[in-house]
Amino acid sequence: MHKHTILTALALTFSLIIGIQLVTTQVRADAIPANVDIEPNSLLLKDGGCGRWITAYIRLPGGYDVNNIDGPSVTLKVNGNNVSVSMYRIQGKRLMAKFDRASVIRLLWPTIDHMCPRVKQDATLTVTGKYNGDVFEGSDTIKVFYTHL
DSSP states (O other): OHHHHHHHHHHHHHHHHHHHHHHHSOOOOOOEEOEEEEEOSEEEOSTTOSSSEEEEEEEOOTTOOGGGEEEEEEEEEETTEEEEOSEEEEETTEEEEEEEHHHHHHHHGGGGGGOOTTOOEEEEEEEEEEETTEEEEEEEEEEEEOOOO
């Protein structure tokens, strides 16, 4: 019986240690919420597009410095796909990130299957990136439309 008591005590101790480790393990917090403004606000879907860039202006909440954003980590999520940042720079308290417009249009093109020509439809684009090893994220909704040529 003594052996059974020792095994039970060891099992309880082991369970307690594992339980404490599970409780004290840090759970990764949600992404840092970023305020994102994407330009243009309306995008004509056509081969070649108009212009070269989709521009995202990214602001972080108080206490976060945009100078600590890892610029090359910034991506634009379009219909579940990522477009890498082409160029970026700090403008005061915001980061301006530019993405290849033709790449974004290619990813938005499948959305026109249910669109009538010249009717604008909403598309939500999400910007993500790294901030001192953490992730930030923000979205903006633009209008997309196409015309028959």
